[in-house]
Amino acid sequence: MEVTNRYITIKSPLDDEEPKESDFELKTSPLALSVSPGSSDVIVKNLYVSIDPYQLNRMKSFSSSHKAISYAAAIAPGDEIDAYGVAKVVASGNPEFEKDDLVVGLISWGEYTVLKEGTMFRKFDPLGFPLSYQVGILGFSGLTAYGGFFEVCKPKKGERVFVSAASGSVGNLVGQYAKLFGCYVVGCAGSKEKVALLKAKLGFDDAFNYKEEPDLKSTLKKYFPDGIDIYFDNVGSEMLEAAVENMNTFGRVAVCGVISEYIDARKRAAPNMLDVVYKRIKIQGFLAADLMNVYSDFISTTVDHLRTGNLHVVEDISSGLESFPSAFIGLFRGHNTGKKMVKLADE
Template sequence: MMAMEEEVVVNRKAVLKHHLPPDRVPKESDMELVATDTVRLRVPSGSTAVLVKNLYLSCDPYMRSRMTKHDEPSYVPDFVPGTPISSHGVGKVLDSGHPDFKVGDYVWGMTGWEEYSLITSTEHLIKINHTDVPLSYYIGILGMPGLTAYAGFYEICSPKKGEYVFISAASGAVGQLVGQFAKLMGCYVVGSAGSDEKVNLLKNMFGFHEAFNYKKEPDLNKALKRCFPEGIDIYFENVGGAMLDAVLANMRLNGRIAVCGMISQYNLGKHEGVHNLLALIAKCICMQGFLVSNYYKCYREFEEKVVQYIKEGKIVYIEDIAEGLENAPSALVGLFAGRNVGKQLIVVARE
C-alpha cells in the first residue's frame, strides 16, 4: 500500500457560501476557501470508496445551475452551501476499496473542490488509460466536454461531408472540438466567440473556415448571412437567446440543431424569448437536446479515437489554466464573463 496509513492532513476546500438567486452572475464572494478541515488519507474499512488526491479541477457552464436552489430536482443536484463545490476532476488514487481502482492509478470523474476527496459514487469514475498525454486533458478533450462534443456532433447532428456547420461559444472546451471534428469530416465550419483573441484562435489555431466576434456584430442575422450565403445545415448550440433566433432564420432545409447548452441564459431569472421557432416547420428542422451522461457507454471508443487524433496532430486543444485552489472561485466566475480562452481548468497539484 502506497497510502500513508492513518495519516491525517489539512484538506483545503473551496466551498459555496450560499445559494445564488437565479438572476445574477456568480461572484467570487459567493465562494470561500476553508483551510481548517482535515482528512484521513484512507478509505473507511469495508467500503468501495476511492480516496484521491485532486490534481486538476474543471470549470464548466452547467455548474451555474447547481449554484441555485431548485424546487424540483434537476438532472444534476444543487450544490450544498458550506460543502466543497463539485465538478469533474483528475486525481491520483491514494487509497481504494474498489477492485477497479488501485493505488497509484490516475482517474477522472466527479470530485470535490478540495485537495483530497473521498469518492463514494464510483459509477462514473473512469481510470485513465493514457498517461502519455497531459493528464489535464481528461477533464477536457478526453473527458466530459470531449465526449459531449463527440456525441453531440456525430450522434445528434448526423453530419455529412460538405455540410455547413455553425458553432457558438466555439472556442470553449466543447466548441473547439466540435469545429475540429466537423473539419475532419469535410464540413464548412464557422464559429462565433466573444473576443477578437478567440476569433483569431478559431481561424488560425483550430482551422475554422470563418469566425466572428458576436459582440462586434450589430446584427447577428447579417453576420450569419455573410458567413453562410447558402444557409446552415448544422448548428451546435451552446449559447441560446438572440443567437439561436438568428440561426433559426438562416437554417437550411432538413437542418439539425444539437442543443448542448445555452450559456447566455444561465444568469437570467427569466430566459430571453426565442421568436423564430416557426422556421422549424418550413425548414423541417430537428432540434435535439442531449446530455453527455447518456453517452458514457461509448467513452472508450471515443477515448481511443481522440487520443489517436491528438498524437497524430490532427486535433489541437487549448486550455486556460488557473494555478491553485485559491484561484478556483475567480476561474469559475470568469467562465460566465467569457474571460477564459479555451477550456478553463484549475491546477490543485501537478502530481
C-alpha cells in the first residue's frame, strides 16, 4: 500500500528573527507502507510530536547547536524536521519491531516517519499513562527538568530556587520537583493566568509576571529577600543578569535554554562577573543527553509522584499536521502553557 505522506518543512533558513507562518510549507511525497526485502527500516505513523524552542537554532544558517549533538544538527530547507515523539509501527524490516508496536524517539513533523537503523527510537511501556506523557513528563522535558535540577543544581532542602519560563515544558516540572524535594520556589511567567497556575495548582511558593516588572533586579530582591541559591535558567538575557545579582554565596545557575537569544542573538546576558567571583557562583550549561545516568531514578521518582497525584501534568496539545507552524511559533510568543506538542492521530 502506498500513501501520500504530508510533512512540514522550512522554506529557507530562519535567521535572527521570530519565526512566522510563511517560513514553513507543507510538502508531500509518496510513501510505500511496506519495507523492501533486506531493509531494516521501520515505518511508523506519528501520533504525538514534541514542539521545542531549541529547534529554532537548527533552522538557522549557523548556530552553536549544529555541531553539538546529533539531535541539534542543522535542518536544511526542504528537509524533514526530526523531533521527539510517539508513533506506532506500520511496517518493519527490523526483527525487534513489529506492526502496532508503540515506539518513542526521533520521528518527524509529518504523518509518517521512516526510522533508519541506528537512529534514536525504542519500544516503551506506557505504564498505564496517556501516550502524550512519553513526549513530555516521561520524555526529554521531564529528564531535562529532573536531571538539570538534581544533577546540575545539586539542591539542598530548604534552598531558594528561582525558575524562569516556569509555566513552560521544563520549568513547570523543575518547580514541582523542587517543591516536592523541599525547596522554596518562585517562578516567573508571561501572563496573569500562568502565574495563577503556578501558585494555585503547581504549588510554587510564589510567582510573578515578568512583563509587568520594569526592573527585574528589584523584583527578584523583593521575591528573594534572603537571596537565590539556585537559578534554573530557560531564558538568558536580563533575567540571568538579575538572578546573578541576587544570588547567594555558592549559588548555582543551570543554563537549560536561552530563548531570548534564539530569537535575537544580540540579546546576550552580561552578568556581573565580580558577583560570579566573590559569590563563587557556578554557571553551567547542560543537555538532557548527558543525564542518562539518572534516567532510571528520573522514571521511578516521576512515576511514583504521578501515581500519588503529587506531580501535575500540564500539556498543551495542538491537533493535526497543519498546526505545526503555529504550535512552534507560539512558543516564542508565550502562547503555550506546559508541554507543547502536536497530536497527529489517535492510537
